[in-house]
Amino acid sequence: MSEIKLAANEYIKADSNLLRGTIEEGLQNDITGALYVDDTQLSKFHGFYQQDDRDLRAERQAQKLEPLHSFMLRARVPGGVCTPAQWLDIDKIASKLTMNQSIRLTTRQTFQYHGILKRNLKPLIQALDLSSLDSIAACGDVNRNVMCNPNPVESDLHQEAYEWSVKLSEQLLPRTNAYAEIWLDGEKVTENESEPMYGKTYLPRKFKIAVAVPPHNDVDVYTNCLGFIAIAKDGKLIGFNVTVGGGMGSTHGDKTTYPRLADELGFVKLEDTIEIAKAVITTQRDWGNRVDRKLARIKYTVQKHGIDKFRDEVAQRSGVTIAAPKTIEFTTRGDRFGWVKGSDDKWHLTLYIECGRIKDVPGKEVQTGFRELAKVHKGDFRMTSNQNMIVANVAAEDKAKIEGIARQYGILGQRLTPLRKHSIACVSLPTCALGMAEAERYFPEFTDKVDELLSKHNIGDEPIVMRMTGCPNGCARPFAAEIGLVGKGPGRYNLYLGAAFDGTRLSKMVLENANETEILADLDGRFERFSSDRIDAEHFGDFLIRNEEVKAVLNSARDFHD
Numbered sequence: 350m351s352e353i354k355l356a357a358n359e360y361i362k363a364d365s366n367l368l369r370g371t372i373e374e375g376l377q378n379d380i381t382g383a384l385y386v387d388d389t390q391l392s393k394f395h396g397f398y399q400q401d402d403r404d405l406r407a408e409r410q411a412q413k414l415e416p417l418h419s420f421m422l423r424a425r426v427p428g429g430v431c432t433p434a435q436w437l438d439i440d441k442i443a444s445k446l447t448m449n450q451s452i453r454l455t456t457r458q459t460f461q462y463h464g465i466l467k468r469n470l471k472p473l474i475q476a477l478d479l480s481s482l483d484s485i486a487a488c489g490d491v492n493r494n495v496m497c498n499p500n501p502v503e504s505d506l507h508q509e510a511y512e513w514s515v516k517l518s519e520q521l522l523p524r525t526n527a528y529a530e531i532w533l534d535g536e537k538v539t540e541n542e543s544e545p546m547y548g549k550t551y552l553p554r555k556f557k558i559a560v561a562v563p564p565h566n567d568v569d570v571y572t573n574c575l576g577f578i579a580i581a582k583d584g585k586l587i588g589f590n591v592t593v594g595g596g597m598g599s600t601h602g603d604k605t606t607y608p609r610l611a612d613e614l615g616f617v618k619l620e621d622t623i624e625i626a627k628a629v630i631t632t633q634r635d636w637g638n639r640v641d642r643k644l645a646r647i648k649y650t651v652q653k654h655g656i657d658k659f660r661d662e663v664a665q666r667s668g669v670t671i672a673a674p675k676t677i678e679f680t681t682r683g684d685r686f687g688w689v690k691g692s693d694d695k696w697h698l699t700l701y702i703e704c705g706r707i708k709d710v711p712g713k714e715v716q717t718g719f720r721e722l723a724k725v726h727k728g729d730f731r732m733t734s735n736q737n738m739i740v741a742n743v744a745a746e747d748k749a750k751i752e753g754i755a756r757q758y759g760i761l762g763q764r765l766t767p768l769r770k771h772s773i774a775c776v777s778l779p780t781c782a783l784g785m786a787e788a789e790r791y792f793p794e795f796t797d798k799v800d801e802l803l804s805k806h807n808i809g810d811e812p813i814v815m816r817m818t819g820c821p822n823g824c825a826r827p828f829a830a831e832i833g834l835v836g837k838g839p840g841r842y843n844l845y846l847g848a849a850f851d852g853t854r855l856s857k858m859v860l861e862n863a864n865e866t867e868i869l870a871d872l873d874g875r876f877e878r879f880s881s882d883r884i885d886a887e888h889f890g891d892f893l894i895r896n897e898e899v900k901a902v903l904n905s906a907r908d909f910h911d
């Protein structure tokens with residue numbers, strides 16, 4: 350019988366000597382700014398991607414030059430929490446070791462640098478290490494940065510949930526010594542080195558975990574491979590409702606791919622958290638598709654086997670009793686902007702960062718502002734999964750100083766409409782190799798236009814979740830947005846509508862390959878009907894379903910493309 354041909358990455362991983370490949374040799378090769386081809390897959394496990402500036406591609410090609418290779422590095426920051434001292438280091442690294450010099454907050458509560466030249470990779474990772482930060486497993490076919498509701502307001506419960514996100518992140522890290530060896534000049538230890546949980550080919554594909562604290566679904570828990578929804582009794586965490594099989598990525602025109610919301614696995618007690626996570630991961634390791642990477646995410650594994658069979662397997666592997674899920678309700682998905690007082694009398698200031706980009710522009714010196722904040726702030730910073738930042742744990746007497754700095758640098762004080770507060774966009778051009786249309790660079794102006802339409806119909810105060818991505822990989826989770834725009838080509842997007850405000854139902858395509866004029870005309874009509882025919886405080890997505898303008902996606906495999 351002929352052997353099944355696996356996806357190319359499977360052979361690269363298997364032959365990599367636990368993620369080493371020839372990265373070290375590639376770093377020393379001065380002839381090119383790139384790494385060796387196979388190593389560009391392995392580098393992801395170390396936290397970075399090889400890229401080139403797409404704005405400059407044609408010009409360099411015309412000059413017969415190789416693309417201007419540089420790297421994007423993503424840090425691992427569980428729950429998005431860092432200290433002011435760490436922020437000062439993060440900022441200094443951006444200025445010294447990246448061409449872009451800016452910092453990009455991501456949709457998974459961490460930050461990225463763009464434009465790192467090959468020679469600066471090692472100094473950069475070493476500088477992060479000095480600040481007790483790392484980028485291991487921030488990308489690649491392993492568990493990545495673990496998200497957690499960053500809100501420190503209901504302190505005890507949120508602190509506990511955060512601590513679990515850190516534990517999950519640590520416990521599920523790869524065990525190879527490759528990262529320490531290559532980047533931190535660690536001792537070469539290969540004897541008895543193994544990957545007890547992942548094995549030498551790791552997972553079939555990327556894996557993502559989020560911890561949510563109801564009623565806030567800011568982490569979009571159902572879009573994650575594995576979700577932990579905090580269940581509390583008398584204000585103390587007692588366990589989690591566990592969800593499995595969520596994911597956003599899809600390919601235009603390929604109906605075998607689709608975004609999917611996770612199914613409920615059931616309730617597990619707190620002490621069983623890590624065992625359940627490991628059993629879900631090893632089930633995906635063994636059952637996931639290693640032939641076609643497009644179909645290799647856990648969402649397809651759960652869809653193929655069904656949640657009941659998947660649950661039985663996880664229960665059997667872990668020895669954990671999985672009970673019926675507890676009743677929970679989500680009511681919010683955005684961040685709580687402005688000052689909020691916590692239960693321990695500390696204050697927290699959530700600041701809006703447009704598309705998560707920390708850089709100085711005229712009238713808005715966001716990067717300088719955060720530097721100045723970090724110099725005086727005594728609490729911590731929390732990156733949110735909506736690409737914003739919380740200046741957390743501020744004593745009452747320090748409030749005025751913090752607020753003064755935020756205002757001085759234009760980070761606070763701008764008028765934010767409810768739409769804008771619920772809006773996110775992915776990076777896309779010029780750095781993302783997969784972007785088909787603009788996202789971050791165009792989204793602010795597009796949001797203004799949608800806001801104008803909402804005002805025209807007297808619904809400007811309506812919170813609507815709107816998200817844009819440059820391609821259907823879904824990095825800003827657009828299919829879980831009430832208005833989702835997904836890049837199809839330059840200036841062209843597919844429009845998706847009808848998702849639930851709380852993130853419990855996906856949206857469906859209503860326009861394909863449309864330009865701005867067509868999209869705005871479509872929304873104009875729908876806003877008009879929403880404004881006049883909505884019932885009570887009905888959300889926009891729910892209205893479109895009830896009004897039978899959009900068919901509800903209840904089962905992605907069946908409904909998303911029909």
Ligand code: SRM
Nearest residue numbers: 455456457459596597598774775776780781782822823824
């Ligand atoms: Fe993503 C690939 C940026 C969150 C689904 N994503 C990429 C790459 C690395 C492009 C590439 O492979 O060459 C993008 C780098 C752009 C750049 O220049 O920075 C990229 N993804 C991002 C970030 C930075 C978007 C942002 O604006 O914040 C987010 C970083 C998160 C983090 O800190 O870890 C980011 N990506 C997501 C999310 C949202 C989430 O996880 O909550 C998703 C959808 C959820 C999911 O995973 O299904 C997402 N990214 C993808 C996919 C599609 C995977 C799939 O199932 O098909 C790709 C492409 C791939 O893996 O082949 C991708």
Ligand code: SF4
Nearest residue numbers: 775781784819820824
């Ligand atoms: Fe790039 Fe597509 Fe992700 Fe946007 S959604 S960052 S264009 S991969």
